[in-house]
Amino acid sequence: xxxxKSSAPKSISSFEFAxxxxxxxxGFSTIGFVLLIFLFLLKEGVPFFYKTDLINIFGTRWYPTxxxxxxxxxxxxxxxITVVAVIMALPMGVATAVxxxxxxxxxxxxILKPMIETLAGIPSVVIxxxxxxxxxxxxxxxxxxxxxxxxxxxxxxxxYMALPTMISVAEDxxxxxxxxxxxxxxxxxxxxxxxxxxxxxxAARSGISMAVMLGMxxxxxxxxxxxxxTGNAARMPLxxxxxxxxxxxxxATIAAEMGEVAGGSIHYHALFGIGIVLFVLTFFxxxxxxxxxxxxxxxGGLR
Amino acid sequence: xxxxxxxxxxxYYGDHIALADTSMSIAEHRVTALIxxxxxxxxxxxxxxxxxxxxxxxxxxxxxxxxDGVNIYAPGSDVVTLRQRVGMVFQRPNPFPQSxxxxxxxxxxxxxxAKGSALDDMVEQSLRGAALWDKVxxxxxxxxxxxSLGQQQRLCIARAIAVKPEVILMDEPCSALDPIATGHxxxxxxxxxxxxxxxxxxxxxxxxxxxxxxxxxxxxGKLVEFDATEKIFSRPGQKQTEDYITGRAG
Numbered sequence: 360x361x362x363x364k365s366s367a368p369k370s371i372s373s374f375e376f377a378x379x380x381x382x383x384x385x386g387f388s389t390i391g392f393v394l395l396i397f398l399f400l401l402k403e404g405v406p407f408f409y410k411t412d413l414i415n416i417f418g419t420r421w422y423p424t425x426x427x428x429x430x431x432x433x434x435x436x437x438x439x440i441t442v443v444a445v446i447m448a449l450p451m452g453v454a455t456a457v458x459x460x461x462x463x464x465x466x467x468x469x470i471l472k473p474m475i476e477t478l479a480g481i482p483s484v485v486i487x488x489x490x491x492x493x494x495x496x497x498x499x500x501x502x503x504x505x506x507x508x509x510x511x512x513x514x515x516x517x518x519y520m521a522l523p524t525m526i527s528v529a530e531d532x533x534x535x536x537x538x539x540x541x542x543x544x545x546x547x548x549x550x551x552x553x554x555x556x557x558x559x560x561x562a563a564r565s566g567i568s569m570a571v572m573l574g575m576x577x578x579x580x581x582x583x584x585x586x587x588x589t590g591n592a593a594r595m596p597l598x599x600x601x602x603x604x605x606x607x608x609x610x611a612t613i614a615a616e617m618g619e620v621a622g623g624s625i626h627y628h629a630l631f632g633i634g635i636v637l638f639v640l641t642f643f644x645x646x647x648x649x650x651x652x653x654x655x656x657x658x659g660g661l662r
Numbered sequence: 663x664x665x666x667x668x669x670x671x672x673x674y675y676g677d678h679i680a681l682a683d684t685s686m687s688i689a690e691h692r693v694t695a696l697i698x699x700x701x702x703x704x705x706x707x708x709x710x711x712x713x714x715x716x717x718x719x720x721x722x723x724x725x726x727x728x729x730d731g732v733n734i735y736a737p738g739s740d741v742v743t744l745r746q747r748v749g750m751v752f753q754r755p756n757p758f759p760q761s762x763x764x765x766x767x768x769x770x771x772x773x774x775x776a777k778g779s780a781l782d783d784m785v786e787q788s789l790r791g792a793a794l795w796d797k798v799x800x801x802x803x804x805x806x807x808x809x810s811l812g813q814q815q816r817l818c819i820a821r822a823i824a825v826k827p828e829v830i831l832m833d834e835p836c837s838a839l840d841p842i843a844t845g846h847x848x849x850x851x852x853x854x855x856x857x858x859x860x861x862x863x864x865x866x867x868x869x870x871x872x873x874x875x876x877x878x879x880x881x882x883g884k885l886v887e888f889d890a891t892e893k894i895f896s897r898p899g900q901k902q903t904e905d906y907i908t909g910r911a912g
Contacts, residue, residue, distance in 0.1 A: 465719075539756040543818070546714055547769040547825050548746030557772065562759055 400638060404631030411625060416632075421593035421607075423616065423626040430633060432593045436606040437637070439596040440510050440589065441579045444517035448574055451518070452525035453560075453567060459526070460533040461555055479523035487587030490516040495588055502603055508590030509603045516584045521574035528573055532566020533559060565654045572648035576641055582610035591615065609633045665690040665829060665859040666711060671725035673706055673715065680706045684725075684885045686878055688829075693851060693860045695874035695891065697867055698906070702880040704863045708831050711861060712748035713741050729829075746773060749827035753834045755814035757806035757821070762798050765806045765817055769825035784824060792820035793850055812843025819850060823858070830854065832862040836869065848873050867907050871895050879903045 408416065411428055418429030455475075459468050494515055495507030536559050544554040560567070590605025593612070613630050620627045666688040673681040681703045688694050696704040709715045710723055713734060726733040734744050746769075757765050766785045770776045776784045785802070789795040794816045798809070806817055815835060822830055832851070836844040851860060851873045864870050870877050871891060878888040879902075887894065887903045898904045 537756070539752060539754060540758055542714065542717065542750075542752060543756045543758065543821070544768070544772075545717060546712060546745055546750035546752075547772070547822065548742050548744075549769070549772045550742055553772045557768065558758055 397638070400631060400634050403628060404633075404635040407625065407628035407632030410628065419595050421612070423620075423629065426625065428625070428629045430609075430629075430636065432595045433607060433609045433612050433633060434636060435596050436510075436589075436593070437579055437608040437610065437640075439601070440513045440517060440585060440606060440608060441575055443510060443514035443602065444521060444578045445571060445575055447514055448518035448521045448525055448578075449571060452522050452570065452574065453529055455522075455526045456529035456533055456570075457555055457560075460530050461551070461559065475523050475526050483520065483581060483583040484587070486516050486520055487584035490584060490588035498603070504603045506590055506605060508588055508605050510589065510596060510606045511602050513585045513589040513606070513608075516588055517578040517581055520581060520584065521577045524577055525570045525574040528570035529563070529567050532563040532570065535566065536562045565651050569648050569651035572644055572651060576644045576648065579644065580610065580637070580641055582608075582614050586611040586614055609637045613637075663690040664688065665730065666861075667728040667731075668707075668710075669726045669728070671707070671710060671723065671727060673703075673710060673724075674722045675718070676720050680883055681710075682883050686885060686888050688859065688861060689876065690859050691855055691857075692875040693855050693862060693873050694876045694878065695870035696861065696863045696878045696880060697865075697870050698880035698886075700865075703883040704878075704880040705833055707880065707885075708833055708861060708863050709750075711829070711831055712745050712750055714745075714750060716741060746825055747827055748829040748831060749822035749825060751815070751818050751822055751830065751832045751835050754838050755811055755818050757809075757814050757817050759805065759807055761803045762806045762809070762817060763802040766820050766824050768821060773825060775825070788820040788824040789817075791823050791854070792816045793846065793853075794820055810843070812839050812846060815839060815843070815847060816850065819847075819854075823854070827858065829859045829861065832860065834863050834865055837865060844869075867895075879906060881906070 407428070415426075415428055417431055418427065419431050420427045420429045421432055459471050463471065490512055491508075495509075495512050497507070498504065498509060498512050499507035540558050540562055541554055544558045545551075549557070585608050589608065589611065591607045591611055592605040593607040594601070594604065596602075596604075596606050613633055616626070617630055620630060664687045666686075668684060668686045668688075671681060671684045672679060684703075684707060696708060698704045706715065710727060711734075715721050715723070723735055725735075727735055729744070729747065733739065758768065760768075763785055766788050767781055770781055770784050786795060786799075789798060794813060797813060798817075806814065809817060815838070819830075819835075836847050839847065848869065851862065854860060862870075862873065874891045876889065877891045877894040879886045879894065879898075879900075881902055887898060887900045889899065893899075894903060895907060898907065
């Protein structure tokens with residue numbers, strides 16, 4: 360009996376210890392995997408930058424079969440499509456957030472919010488399919504261009520994909536604006552719209568810029584939809600008319616070419632090199648978003 | 663002269679009646695204080711005077727409130743114009759997280775009252791009116807949230823008078839302030855009554871006695887007594903009022 364009593368707590372504590380150890384290992388392994396992926400990316404990608412001339416790397420022509428690895432059209436392609444997508448999504452996202460938070464009656468809000476969250480769950484390939492079969496023909500016919508697979512088409516689908524994130528983050532930002540700011544403006548005889556425009560939106564500015572950053576991060580990393588609707592021609596997107604011409608993004612290039620590339624070739628390293636560029640870009644976008652969050656917290660502390 | 667006449671006002675939050683059959687006349691260019699324990703309906707009453715209660719869902723008012731003889735609750739009456747005429751200062755200072763200048767110029771800009779140098783003059787006048795000009799004239803473009811709470815509250819008063827209202831409602835304007843800042847605001851109220859009709863809700867009976875000409879005592883959603891301040895505090899007509907101001911109840 361005595362023996363039993365003293366051994367029971369011991370086995371419990373060793374059980375606790377084992378569980379804790381497993382959780383700890385699992386927790387650290389996530390960080391480990393991210394690090395390993397990054398190291399792998401570096402290991403496979405860095406050779407591209409010293410095995411190829413800088414002039415070639417920053418050239419405007421991407422023809423791997425002729426050893427031309429100009430990444431500029433791909434980088435600009437990704438940037439152009441992301442910027443256009445954000446320009447389209449921003450007014451819509453902010454307007455929707457304002458509608459949900461400031462204007463819509465309670466029951467409309469209760470319906471809209473889950474619907475927007477559902478929107479975020481639609482697989483990108485489905486949106487790509489929709490872009491290909493509906494938006495692209497529409498663009499081709501209304502504008503009379505050679506193909507409907509353009510920057511514009513891609514940006515529309517990406518804007519659509521970035522919207523749910525932008526709306527919910529912007530809505531949270533509006534929600535944190537204290538009611539007494541609105542009261543102060545209304546009590547001075549400001550209309551509802553004047554209150555939103557000149558008090559609520561400025562007060563939610565940092566949160567809204569965070570929404571933009573997160574939407575951007577979502578758009579620049581998107582692969583499947585852009586591959587389906589942008590035509591995948593590695594052209595320099597110069598001039599306004601490029602908006603209605605095909606483009607190729609970094610993500611689509613990697614996805615399309617990785618399957619058929621010879622391991623260890625320059626082309627192989629080049630694709631990883633693009634991966635590094637993409638990684639760095641998204642890193643800075645996330646950093647900017649984190650900065651916006653930080654500023655918001657600091658401002659919140661002042662009140 | 664009566665600026666505001668309230669006739670048989672009832673106010674409901676959902677099914678709960680917060681104010682029952684309240685009638686009162688508020689004199690022009692005088693300070694009227696509303697006193698009573700928490701939850702007695704005095705703030706609700708105040709917020710009826712510029713229909714700020716409209717911003718709370720599921721509320722309802724019955725009866726009439728005449729501003730210069732016109733019912734503000736009449737169908738089709740414009741709340742935006744009403745609130746330009748009847749301004750408000752809140753319990754906690756609530757300047758916008760923007761510059762001092764932008765705070766004061768907000769109303770005039772929204773209403774299109776002034777632009778350019780006329781707007782600058784208006785801001786200066788309003789800040790002088792709130793006895794804050796000398797403190798902030800060198801930092802008009804700094805964030806208003808850097809001011810002390812007492813200064814923030816005076817900034818809110820400056821912001822309210824910048825739209826040239828006729829009536830200023832104050833909802834416990836000193837409850838977040840220290841005694842010195844409270845003193846400044848009370849002096850300000852004294853000087854403001856020359857140009858404005860002031861209605862102030864206060865927790866402090868001393869404050870009511872110091873600043874007001876008339877006092878209304880609310881108890882459980884009813885206006886128990888309304889009279890000249892000196893009468894209320896020296897010879898109250900109701901036992902309940904006497905108990906409250908002598909500290910035996912509430």
